[in-house]
Amino acid sequence: MLQQAFDNMEQDCQQVFRTTLSALAEPLLPLTLPCLPAALPGLKPATSALLYTLIDQDVTLWAPALPAATLASLRFHCALRLADTPEQADFILLPAGSSLPPLSSLRAGSPEYPDRSTTILLEVEDFTPQQVEASGPGFASPRRFGATGLPPAFWTQWQANHARFPLGVDVLLISATQLAGLPRSTVVQEG
Amino acid sequence: MYVAVKGGETAIARSWDLLAAARRGDSALAELSLGQIRQQLRLAVARVMQEGSLYDEELAALALKQAAGDTVEAVFLLRAFRTTLPRFASSKPLDTAAMRVRRRVSGTFKDVPGGQILGPTADYTQRLLDFSLGDNSDVPPCALADSGVPQPLPSVLEVLAAEGLIEAEQPLPGDPEPADLTRQPLMFPADRATRLQNLARADEGWLLGLAYSTQRGYAESHPFAGEIRMGEVSVSVCPEELGFDIDIGEITLTECQMINQFAGSKTAPPQFTRGYGLSFGEAERKAMAMALVDRSLRAEELGEAAHAPAQQQEFVLYHSDNVEASGFVQHLKLPHYVDFQAELSLIRTLRAQATSSAVQEANHD
Amino acid sequence: MTETCHSQWQYNFAFLDENTKRMLRRALLKAVAIPGYQVPFGSREMPLPYGWGTGGIQLTASIIGQDDVLKVIDQGADDTTNAVNIRRFFARVTSVATTSSTAAASLIQSRHRIPETPLRPGQIMVFQVPEPEALRTLEASEVETRKLHAHQEYGLMHVKLYEDIARFGHIATSYDYPVMVNQRYLSSPSPIPKFDNPKLHMSPALLLFGAGREKRLYAIPPHTRVESLAFEDHPFTVQRWEQACALCGSHDSYLDEIITDDAGARMFVCSDTDYCQQQQESKA
Numbered sequence: 001m002l003q004q005a006f007d008n009m010e011q012d013c014q015q016v017f018r019t020t021l022s023a024l025a026e027p028l029l030p031l032t033l034p035c036l037p038a039a040l041p042g043l044k045p046a047t048s049a050l051l052y053t054l055i056d057q058d059v060t061l062w063a064p065a066l067p068a069a070t071l072a073s074l075r076f077h078c079a080l081r082l083a084d085t086p087e088q089a090d091f092i093l094l095p096a097g098s099s100l101p102p103l104s105s106l107r108a109g110s111p112e113y114p115d116r117s118t119t120i121l122l123e124v125e126d127f128t129p130q131q132v133e134a135s136g137p138g139f140a141s142p143r144r145f146g147a148t149g150l151p152p153a154f155w156t157q158w159q160a161n162h163a164r165f166p167l168g169v170d171v172l173l174i175s176a177t178q179l180a181g182l183p184r185s186t187v188v189q190e191g
Numbered sequence: 192m193y194v195a196v197k198g199g200e201t202a203i204a205r206s207w208d209l210l211a212a213a214r215r216g217d218s219a220l221a222e223l224s225l226g227q228i229r230q231q232l233r234l235a236v237a238r239v240m241q242e243g244s245l246y247d248e249e250l251a252a253l254a255l256k257q258a259a260g261d262t263v264e265a266v267f268l269l270r271a272f273r274t275t276l277p278r279f280a281s282s283k284p285l286d287t288a289a290m291r292v293r294r295r296v297s298g299t300f301k302d303v304p305g306g307q308i309l310g311p312t313a314d315y316t317q318r319l320l321d322f323s324l325g326d327n328s329d330v331p332p333c334a335l336a337d338s339g340v341p342q343p344l345p346s347v348l349e350v351l352a353a354e355g356l357i358e359a360e361q362p363l364p365g366d367p368e369p370a371d372l373t374r375q376p377l378m379f380p381a382d383r384a385t386r387l388q389n390l391a392r393a394d395e396g397w398l399l400g401l402a403y404s405t406q407r408g409y410a411e412s413h414p415f416a417g418e419i420r421m422g423e424v425s426v427s428v429c430p431e432e433l434g435f436d437i438d439i440g441e442i443t444l445t446e447c448q449m450i451n452q453f454a455g456s457k458t459a460p461p462q463f464t465r466g467y468g469l470s471f472g473e474a475e476r477k478a479m480a481m482a483l484v485d486r487s488l489r490a491e492e493l494g495e496a497a498h499a500p501a502q503q504q505e506f507v508l509y510h511s512d513n514v515e516a517s518g519f520v521q522h523l524k525l526p527h528y529v530d531f532q533a534e535l536s537l538i539r540t541l542r543a544q545a546t547s548s549a550v551q552e553a554n555h556d
Numbered sequence: 557m558t559e560t561c562h563s564q565w566q567y568n569f570a571f572l573d574e575n576t577k578r579m580l581r582r583a584l585l586k587a588v589a590i591p592g593y594q595v596p597f598g599s600r601e602m603p604l605p606y607g608w609g610t611g612g613i614q615l616t617a618s619i620i621g622q623d624d625v626l627k628v629i630d631q632g633a634d635d636t637t638n639a640v641n642i643r644r645f646f647a648r649v650t651s652v653a654t655t656s657s658t659a660a661a662s663l664i665q666s667r668h669r670i671p672e673t674p675l676r677p678g679q680i681m682v683f684q685v686p687e688p689e690a691l692r693t694l695e696a697s698e699v700e701t702r703k704l705h706a707h708q709e710y711g712l713m714h715v716k717l718y719e720d721i722a723r724f725g726h727i728a729t730s731y732d733y734p735v736m737v738n739q740r741y742l743s744s745p746s747p748i749p750k751f752d753n754p755k756l757h758m759s760p761a762l763l764l765f766g767a768g769r770e771k772r773l774y775a776i777p778p779h780t781r782v783e784s785l786a787f788e789d790h791p792f793t794v795q796r797w798e799q800a801c802a803l804c805g806s807h808d809s810y811l812d813e814i815i816t817d818d819a820g821a822r823m824f825v826c827s828d829t830d831y832c833q834q835q836q837e838s839k840a
Contacts, residue, residue, distance in 0.1 A: 137780040514606060
């Protein structure tokens with residue numbers, strides 16, 4: 001019933017973390033994860049990799065209903081603690097096709113501690129440079145970006161999220177094997 | 192002639208050798224065993240465990256040996272080792288009321304339920320150097336069995352509490368889990384549980400000086416030693432997979448409950464208030480100092496003016512940790528060539544400016 | 557309560573346990589998302605003293621992997637005692653390759669300097685920070701400085717710099733010169749000489765800052781605006797020397813002054829020992 005996590009938890013988590021760090025340092029530049037575990041039921045392999053890397057008993061995760069096998073594996077490997085509502089969670093996991101809670105309702109930190117904010121793991125189908133032009137810290141020059149399978153009106157919500165900077169949520173966009181970071185500092189123009 | 196800075200690695204290796212040789216001293220003399228340190232320097236071991244936040248006599252003895260008796264260095268060694276230890280479980284709260292008491296004194300009543308129990312203390316010795324210890328001395332046998340101490344030993348403060356003369360000590364609403372300063376940074380304002388944790392790890396000398404300052408007019412504390420007790424307390428854990436408590440051993444603790452005068456406020460009647468101190472091992476000075484500082488840090492909560500250093504949270508708690516303080520004071524030994532060069536250029540510029548403006552002023556005159 | 561003496565104690569890869577690394581990693585991700593903002597983190601005691609680079613060491617320990625090539629410098633030099641000690645520590649607990657070459661390193665931990673050789677994309681630089689709060693000398697209370705950052709209220713610092721100008725004719729801060737990151741947070745660049753400040757601006761490398769004793773970390777992502785504070789009529793300037801490096805002849809590097817005899821004779825040499833050696837070799 002339990003899924004195998006990484007072959008070498010310590011080294012593989014380090015590799016995935018470094019990719020995640022790079023993804024947020026140079027936002028909206030899709031990066032391929034260097035190692036992938038077996039996919040947890042209902043999730044993409046890259047999502048499983050990120051959960052093993054980022055989640056433990058010190059944080060809470062909110063997700064729509066997940067398969068029992070996935071929950072059991074996450075409890076075993078990450079000492080997963082589920083949050084009751086998205087508004088309370090440190091991390092929010094949105095498998096492909098889930099509806100997006102209003103970003104403005106989620107933990108955005110406080111003026112003194114803007115880091116006390118939610119990180120969203122958002123699954124998409126694929127990356128395509130078609131939707132927006134983005135700039136901000138981490139962009140040597142503006143970059144085109146897009147993703148298929150994003151929740152409707154995502155970019156409009158994102159603009160409102162960025163407008164509250166330094167408060168706000170941060171997003172990791174995840175395809176089957178790739179990852180793109182979207183920190184609250186990123187400015188996005190549609191079209 | 193300029194000597195290249197290369198060669199650092201060799202110099203460091205030589206300094207290690209010198210350190211090891213200096214630690215060992217004259218090899219004609221017997222080497223200290225950890226058992227000897229645990230048995231014969233038990234108070235040093237207790238302090239290292241307390242400020243090192245790790246109850247392990249053997250490791251504390253090793254740290255003391257490695258540090259050649261430098262307590263603060265030994266605390267540092269133990270803390271750095273502690274960092275690498277995985278956390279299996281959290282213990283249940285310790286029940287000091289159930290302590291197997293070896294010493295209990297109170298400065299408030301001549302006699303108290305259960306009596307004054309002096310135990311192993313230097314308090315009533317004359318501090319004369321005992322030259323007989325200079326030789327290998329045989330201590331006359333001592334009757335250790337102290338069967339007279341009732342267990343549990345009633346707490347002195349319960350007498351006052353029964354009359355309502357001392358503030359009740361209640362958990363906060365919902366009994367929230369306290370912060371863990373070994374895993375979370377100190378944040379302000381810090382609640383009492385967090386402050387006590389910081390004080391428990393605090394340098395004894397720092398606490399002692401601050402506590403002393405509250406007695407000398409820098410804070411109005413008017414303290415009495417309500418009760419000081421020392422003895423053994425059981426530690427238990429409740430593993431989630433078992434669902435019931437299991438006893439994992441016992442530790443020696445010293446607990447101090449200070450009683451402080453309190454004239455009352457808008458919301459509270461005149462009553463005695465509490466200051467609390469707790470330490471591993473036999474550590475009365477530490478526990479008492481901690482209790483005094485705990486009380487002085489409650490100034491704001493009790494509506495007292497808080498202008499003395501010992502009443503200011505950030506000042507007291509940010510500077511209490513001797514591992515932090517020792518490191519930062521001593522980091523001045525590290526090279527600062529780059530910054531010093533920058534300051535040197537600046538001072539030269541400022542001096543040149545001062546000289547030329549003085550010359551100009553002289554010409555104007 | 558153990559009776560064993562752990563004579564064969566095996567430390568985890570990079571010393572820290574995996575939970576501690578995850579805590580640090582989560583904090584780093586927030587730091588990158590809010591450039592220049594100081595994220596509190598649960599700093600641990602490390603086997604080197606606080607004030608000797610524990611913040612940098614913890615950051616390095618949380619990001620380093622088997623493929624990394626690590627360079628450690630103190631005052632620009634690879635062989636100063638503390639740099640040697642930190643490099644040996646990581647060699648011992650990770651077995652990664654180490655180097656003195658800025659170009660060859662994937663990860664550079666530094667105290668007080670940014671190398672003269674320009675950093676490249678993909679590199680990560682970790683700074684050791686003694687006091688992360690740029691406002692600390694002006695306001696001792698952390699509660700108060702947090703409020704000042706929340707309101708982006710940096711008047712105190714501007715007044716301080718302006719008083720310098722009124723008194724000395726220029727700003728009398730030569731190192732740890734405050735910067736505005738991404739036009740939002742006033743930040744300490746760590747005690748690098750202001751000579752190095754321009755290297756922070758739009759750096760192609762990711763810059764991470766760790767303050768272990770103060771339990772704060774922060775980041776400057778690549779390609780991020782970093783401005784040294786200045787006034788229109790008093791623009792920011794960096795240190796210049798009349799001398800060239802006595803060893804490599806460089807005119808554009810930061811120089812250390814070395815006293816060479818009892819009579820006070822002195823010479824100037826590059827503080828960046830790797831850069832100096834590259835220059836000497838390219839001329840040989």
